[in-house]
Structure formats: C-alpha cells, structure tokens
Amino acid sequence: MMKKLYVFPLLCLSIVSFGQIPNLPTIQAPTQSGLGNYSNPNYGSPMNGRSPQRNYAPSMPSSYQKNSNSVQPHNMYESQGRSQNDALMREIEQDMAEVREMQFRKWVENGRNMSYDLPSLSGKAGTKAYYDAFNKISGMDLENYSLADVNFTVENAFYDNKQDITKFKAGIQKTAKQLLQKMKERKQDTESNVSKNLMLFEYFSKDMTLGGKVHKAFEYDFKDYMGEKDYSKMFVSKLLKTGSGQCHSMPLYYLMLAEEMNTEAYLSLAPNHSYIRFVGDEGKLRNIELTNGMFPTDNSFLESGYIKSEALQNKIYMENLSKKELLGMAYFDLARGYVHKFGYDEFVNKVIDKALKLYPNGIAPNMEKANIDRARLISVLQRLGINPDDKRDLERTGYFPKAVEQFKELNEQFNTIGNLGYAEMPASAYESWLAGLKTEKNKQESEALAERMRLYQLQKQKERQEQEALKKAQEKKKQEQKPRYFPIDPNKL
Template sequence: MKILILLLLPLFVFAQVNLPTVPQPSQISSYSNQNYSNPSNQNILLNSTNQYFDTDKQKQQKQHQQIIGEVEQYEKLQAETLSQINQDINEINYNNQFDLPSLANKKGTEYYRNTFDKMLKLNIENYSIKNVNFDIENAYLENREDKAEFDKIVKQSGEFIIAKMKELKYDTNSNSAKNFMLFEFFSETLQLKSNGLKHFPIKYDFDDFWGKKDWSKMFVTKLLKTQTGQCHSMPLLYLTLAEEIGAEAYLSLSPNHSYIKFQDENEKWYNLELTNGMLTVSSFIFNSGFIRAEAMQNKIYMQNLSKKELLSQFYVDLASGYLHKFGYDDFVEKAVNKALELYPNNINANMVKANYNNERLIYALTQLKINPKKKEDIERIGNYPEVVELFKIRNKQYQIIDDLGFQEMSIEAYENWLSSLKETKNKLDNDNLKKQVKGLIIKKARN
C-alpha cells in the first residue's frame, strides 16, 4: 500500500494575483491644452469697426470659435475627471495611503499584541523555545491553555528520555546519544523497565493537515494532547524536548517542509525526518527537484537555523496565526517586518510580506471601484500615484522572492517526494545511518 505523508509549514501561502500591468503616467490620456492649437496664435484679424468681413475672414472666425469650443469642452472634461479623483480621495481617506483597516478592536487581538511586545524583550541569542512557542500558540487560543500543565508534560517527557538512555547505558552527555534517543522517542515504541512506563510513536495527522479548518492543528499543544502532528509541530516539539534534555539540534527548511538536523562527535550531520521516523541523506532533499541553485546560494533551504533565525520564524508563526484568525492588517506587517529584520532571507517571512502587499493593493483597487480585469478601469490607475506605487511595492516583493530562489511546489509533487522515502534506496540509507550513529553511541558508552 502506498503511503502518502503530507507535511507543510503553516504560513507559506504564496498566491500571486495576476493583475494587468500598471499603465505608466505617460500612457494615460491627459486632457491638456497642449494637444491643440492655441487660438491666440492664429493669424486672425478682426476689425471691430468694419461691419463687413470677406469670406476668408468668416471662415477663420468660425474655425477660431470651433477651436475655442473644443478646448473648453476638453477643459470641462478634465475638470470633471479631476473632481471625480478628488472625490475618490476624500472617500477613502487618501492620507492613510490605502492602509488596510485595523482589526485591533476585534476580541482576541490583544493576546497577539501582548505576545509581540513580550517577544521584543527576548535575548535573540538566548531564549526558551518552549516558552516562545507556547505563548504564540496560546495567543491564538486566547490564553486558554494551562502553562503549568504544558511544562509538566515537557518535563516528564525529558525525564523519560534520560531514563531510557541510562537504561541502555548511553552516555547522557553525548549529543549523538541524546538526539538518537529523542528521535526514537518520536519514531519507536519505548518502555522503561523500572516502572513499566510506555511511550508510543508520534503519528502523522492526515486530517486537515493544512490547518484550513482549524489552525491549532499546527500546534505543539495539540500534538501533545493527541500524539499526532505534522511538519510544523513535530520539529518544534523536538526542539522543545532537545532544549529540555540539553541536546543540540537545529531546525532546517526545505520546500513546503521543515526537519531536524544534528551533528555527532565526529562532526557528521544527520537529517531527521520526523513525519515517518527516518534518517535521510541530503541528496534526498535535493531530489525534490524544487531547490534551485539560487536558493542554495542565498541559504534559504537546508541550513541550520540559528537562535536568531529561529526567532524570525516564530515572528512569522505569530503573523500567520493572526491572519488566519482575524485577517490582514498592520499587525501582520509589523510582525513580519520584525522577522525580516532578524533574518532578511527568511523565505516564509518574505512570502507573508508579499501576500500582505497584495492584500493592500486589492483593498486600494476595491476602494476605488477599479476592476483589474477591465481595461478601462486599469487605465484609471495612473491617476492615483499611490496606487501605482502599491503595484511597484508588491511586484518588488515578488521579485525578491524570485531572486532568493523560491520555486513553487505543488501538493502532488510534495506528496510524491515525501512518499519516496519508502523506496528501497531510502530505506537502506535510513538503516545505514541508524547503524552509524548507534555504533558511535555504543562505542562512546564503552569508553
């Protein structure tokens, strides 16, 4: 039976709305006198004392009056157009430059603002992963989660892992041993002989794995209650427990995905795929076919995220939970700007920023009653420099994402790539890597 394991990071909805190219001001019709001859420059001689004009003079006078009439007509049309623009400006409070309406008055947004302010006070190189992630999840849940109970579960899980290490006579100071035992905590059934306590492997949650119906499906708190998770919650729980037992491990990203990396005492790196309990080689990640050379050069994938870069990811999580619950407003921009301040190449932060810019543009067009699918509406955009600027800002952000090396990966492609872990070669790689790290652990324990 073919097993398809679906996993994703929760905030990376990158859906570009294809709007027509914004016409440049020079391309917009301008009702100006310069398009027409100025009557005062015509060689027309009018003698008020002469009661009779020859035929040529009469023709010239008619032409003169006709030109004046045309100029007046276009000046009137120009005035009407400017009047309509000014009316539009007054109706939408142009001074705010088409800012999205604030959602700060909605119940529950205060938890996000409080969490953001709390995060600003963190030491960016030394903070508790457990506490930061809990605060972000609890903001979405409006502080209904019990922090003491959460801390208790994490503490008991850490004690179980260390007890199992001692039972197996693993060196409890070895980073390899701690990470390997922690990996088995996720992927194997473990039981302590001393008291009979048993822990079962954490399974993948196939129900609403995108979190479209329930965003809390992405949470560590949800995982601990159900023992099921996906590629956002599993790695974060791993890092939380690694922090609890003093193991060194890192979050790493790949297209639509995140996983764990750790280094053994011989400086060899291991990739831990928590979704199906396997160790993988780096070539497996490359084989997804969606990692461009630019992505590697800009280090947006397959890198060990530092504490500072991980904190950037947490700001993205904060923004994502907010926009899923309430929508886009200046809070989303503020959170994602902080993420980019900490880690400018954060691909997920850049995508949320692009989506925010796109929402702001759509809002401006809606306020002006401009339908981007109608040519006659699009031609009006040049009358609004701020809206033209919004187009530029949005497109510039899209260009940043392209330059970073992002390539969109379809759900089908992601399914096929991740399910390929079950292929014979990858199973052999998993078995060999397990033997290597376990052999090193046993050797170190004996010494």
C-alpha cells in the same frame, strides 16, 4: 497579461497561498482627453470588489424627451427647429461635461487624501491576545530565549490566552527527564550529543516504555495536514494531545525536548517542509525526518526537484537555522495565526517586518510580506473603485502616486522572492516527494546509517568506560604507593 505570484502552499510551514494578481504595469496618468471615459458617479467610494460602471451616460431629461417626441419640424420651420435642437443638445452636453469634470476631480482629490494602509482589525475580539504575544516575544533575549516559552506564547494567542503554560512546560520537562533516565538504565552516555539525539529520534519513531507507561510513536496526520479547516493542526499542543502531527509541530517539539535535555539540534527547511539536523559522528551533519522516522540523506531533499542552485547559494534551504532565525520563524507563525483568525491589517506587517529583521532571507516571511503588500494594494484599489482584474481600469491608478508606489513595492517583493531562488512546489508534488522518501532503498540507507551511529556510540561508550576504569586503577595504584605514616607514642620513646 496576468502574473501569478509564487505559490507557497500552506503545508507544514503554514504559508498562505496566493491567487492571481495583475502583472504590475508601468502606469502613466491618463490624458485629459480620456476623462470622459471615467464618468462613474461612484468614484471615491468603496466598490467592494465590483467593477465600476463603464461607459456611463446620464439619461436625457424627461422634459426634453417629451418635447422631442411631440415636435415634428416641417416645411419652413424645419431648419429653425433643427437649429434649436442642436443648441439645446450642445447645452446639455456642456452641462454633462462639467458634471463629469467635477465628479472626476472630486474622485481624484478623495483618492489622494484617503488612507493607504490596511484597515485595522483591532476591534475584533481576540486581537489583543496577539498584541500581547508580540510584545512578550519582543522582550525576550535573542540568543537565550526558551523555545518552549516562545512557542507557547504563539499558540496561546490563538486560544485568546486561555492555556496553562505551567502544565505545558511541566510535560516537556517530565518527558526530558524520563528520556535521560532511560539512557542511564541502558548505560548510555547522557553527555553525548549524538546519544541524546538518537534517544529523541527513538522517542518520536518507536514505541517505548517511559515512567512505567507505554509511549506510542508519533504519527503523521494526513487529514487536513495544512491546517486549512483546523488551524490547531499546526500546533505542538495538538501533537501532545493526539499523538499525531506534521512537519511543523513535530520538529518544534523535538527542539523543545532537546533544549530541556541540553543537547544540540537544529531546524532546517526544504520546500514546504521543515526537519531536524544534528552533528553526528566525526562532526558530520545528519538529517532526521520525523514524519516517517528516517535519517534521509541530503540527496533525498535535492531529489524533490524544487531546490534551485540560487536557493542553496542564498541559504534558504538545507541550512541550520540560528537562534535568531528560529525566533524569526516564531514571529512568522504568530502572524499566520492572526491572519487565519482575523485577516490582514498593518499589525501583520509589523510582525513580519520583525521576522525579516531576524531572518532576512527567510522564504516564509518574505512570502508573507508579499501577501501583505498584495492585500494592501487590493484594498486601496477597491476603495478607489478600480477593478484589479481589469487591465484597462488599472491604468487609472496613475492618478494616485501612492498607489503606483505600492505597485512598485509589490513588484520589488516579487523580485526578492525570485532572486532568493524560490520555486513553487505544488501540494501534489510535495505529497509525492514525501511518500517517495519511504522507498525501500531509502529505508535501507536510513537503517544502515542508524546502525552505524548506534555501533559508533557503543564503541565510544566502551572506550570511555575503559578510560574511566584505567583512570580508577591508576588512582588506586597511586594511593597504594604512597608511604604510610604511623603515629608515634611519646611515652614509648
């Protein structure tokens, strides 16, 4: 029986998808009577994914074949010849059994003494940039780090530390200042969290003039939006360069601008998706969907059909990520970029363990942890010469306690993912759900909500202006009511 690991497509969150993996069996060590079935001389050497030769039988020595063809036992010598042949056959079989036994013991000994870690990829050019990035992020304050610094570090590692952080951050700072200036020109409250989020929403979803230039609304990049062919599609730097992105790059850039404008906004997750939340009118949480420029309701996400009650209970979806959890997702992004460029090794495991420490219930790092466990197990099986796609061949894993423990760990990680409430959402279902957000009903609801927030902000602004005018009038009246003292000339007394 085969068990399919939960698939989390590499969509906006850049999570690797899994193939088939064997159902994790209860492995028992084969009995001695079965040793003859494992007489492959290649035991203990890498098979490169090939199935070991089963039913191996050494060929009979050519000298014996020659003699057996030439001797024709007959008459009084027939019984004596058969007896000699039987003795010779028993001697050959005994020798073959001893060879098989020796090969088997050597295979077990080599297998138990070999490394059970993933082979290191540190020799590949570019890996050092990732090691440096990991160390840099690890040295940042868990609560007061700059998201722009973290994101740049992750993306810069992919480009082998050849990007300019000064230019990257200067662009963010310039845009934030222009948006605040735009609010002042419109006489909007630059201290209002809601007003600043509405301005950010407008910047992403509508054309506007900033600094004397026309800024075009950002577009959703439908071409290779999973970053399978071009992984840079996941990056904020690509969004800034082309004006198009997806649900990974857009929310991150939004949060960087919000951070620079000193306003509160949060990253939230849905199946294969991330979006923005902020505290709106009267303390209510509002959702912002940047891929289509809408304010969707919570029901819009629940209607996807892939958010189970367990997922809500474990808070893996539709929750505001804390600063620590957001940093955990940055570690996840760092690991995924490394895997895309180089593959899996124990460095990826180190990065994901850091992500899980900050975000234990994060579905993305938990899925990647399963990927690592699977890659490590497959590597071990291949080096043992065991075919992972052959259930009978897998039984030989019982000779190696460390391999059995790795099966157990992978099984436990499967269970963790399942217990968190994860449900696989195929790419086609995700695309249908995303397109479904643009229904006329949802558009009308979004526009109505946007108008209510706009009017509410105008009313609050009017009230603040009236209060400020009243305060100034009262202050002026106090000044007028103060007794006036005139200096006295002593010569006139």
